[in-house]
Amino acid sequence: MPDAVTDALDLVTAWAGRPIISTTIKGGLSHHIARVETDDGERWLLRVLDPLIAETGLGIPLDQEISNTIRAASTGVGAQVLHVMPNAVLLEYLDGVTLDAPAVREPATIEQIAAACRRLHSGPAFVNDFSIFRKLAQLLALCRTHDLTLPEGYLDVLPAARDIEAALDAHPLPAVPCHNDLLAENLIATPAGIRIVDYQLSGNNDPCFELGDIAAESDFDPDHVVRLTRAYFGSDDLVPRVRLNLIMSNLTWALWFVVHQGLVRNEALPDFDYSAEAADKFAQAARDIADPSFGHLIDGRKPPT
Ligand SMILES: Nc1ncnc2c1ncn2[C@@H]1O[C@H](COP(=O)(O)OP(=O)(O)O)[C@@H](O)[C@H]1O
Ligand SMILES: [Mg+2]
Numbered sequence: 001m002p003d004a005v006t007d008a009l010d011l012v013t014a015w016a017g018r019p020i021i022s023t024t025i026k027g028g029l030s031h032h033i034a035r036v037e038t039d040d041g042e043r044w045l046l047r048v049l050d051p052l053i054a055e056t057g058l059g060i061p062l063d064q065e066i067s068n069t070i071r072a073a074s075t076g077v078g079a080q081v082l083h084v085m086p087n088a089v090l091l092e093y094l095d096g097v098t099l100d101a102p103a104v105r106e107p108a109t110i111e112q113i114a115a116a117c118r119r120l121h122s123g124p125a126f127v128n129d130f131s132i133f134r135k136l137a138q139l140l141a142l143c144r145t146h147d148l149t150l151p152e153g154y155l156d157v158l159p160a161a162r163d164i165e166a167a168l169d170a171h172p173l174p175a176v177p178c179h180n181d182l183l184a185e186n187l188i189a190t191p192a193g194i195r196i197v198d199y200q201l202s203g204n205n206d207p208c209f210e211l212g213d214i215a216a217e218s219d220f221d222p223d224h225v226v227r228l229t230r231a232y233f234g235s236d237d238l239v240p241r242v243r244l245n246l247i248m249s250n251l252t253w254a255l256w257f258v259v260h261q262g263l264v265r266n267e268a269l270p271d272f273d274y275s276a277e278a279a280d281k282f283a284q285a286a287r288d289i290a291d292p293s294f295g296h297l298i299d300g301r302k303p304p305t
Helices: 004-016 051-055 063-076 107-121 132-145 157-170 207-217 222-233 239-264 274-290 294-299
Strands: 020-024 033-040 043-048 081-085 086-090 177-180 187-190 193-194 204-205
Touching: 004 020, 004 033, 004 043, 004 081, 004 086, 004 157, 051 063, 051 239, 063 081, 063 086, 063 177, 086 222, 107 187, 107 193, 107 207, 132 157, 132 239, 157 239, 157 294, 177 207, 204 207, 207 222, 207 239, 222 239, 239 274, 239 294, 274 294
Parallel strands: none
Antiparallel strands: 020 033, 033 043, 043 086, 081 086, 177 204, 187 193
16 A cells, blocks of 8 residues: 555544545546445545546646645536545545446436536636647647657648647637536536536536547437537537537547556556557547538538538
């Protein structure tokens, strides 16, 4: 167990004032997550933040993540923050079911996720801004500096990102406090609605990136995207914008896996195939950019169905 985790567990024991038992939760690829329990049945979620994740641009600076986690908690969407330690937070343990991609695609779940996003987005602004275009540039620069191998054909497709940015910048939307990394595993379904955890990449951003990222991470087809856009905005006018952001999610997060593989690795998950994940995300982006509908999306028109 890393020293930082042992230190954090000591601090939690002191805070709780009684012995605790901790069980590592394997799931995420970045930080150390554990369920912490006491003999008398109380339990919490300990999140020990790895500074390397922020240093490599795979997450925002840790102080920003902690501040945003507190702000997200104030909306009722994030878990309550019970205790803040150096580079670690103790959170409310959410009793619920962590979603997977098929669950996210269920029509009723899409409605609930849209409601949770609207609630998060109407809460207090986060302490930092986030742009998927700047994140792509940052990750690409790291790949170049460290001579990391990009998915084959990546640089041929990359100019499309500039076209997407220009199309979105022509009609900017006000930034809202976004999570920016809504893969299914960061969504927990509880009887009171969907809760959102893991503010590692949070920041004020275009709400259409939030929706496009949900769609990319859970392999939405165009009809699912329409459903999510309607559930969030009450109209499908912004479907092209959401689909352009879906493409940016795949194009950018492909590099997240390249950088993670090259600069961090993860002893906890030795079998995880980062290169395959990067190649898969890139292939989806390249497919969508080559599709005849891409021109419609850039023009802000709904593609013919
Ligand atoms: N507050 C919480 N209550 C209950 N389970 C949680 C909580 N936070 C996270 N989890 C569970 O732990 C998993 C990993 O946590 P997460 O914060 O997403 O870490 P990572 O940064 O490693 O992805 C989640 O997918 C979820 O199943
Ligand atoms: Mg996570």
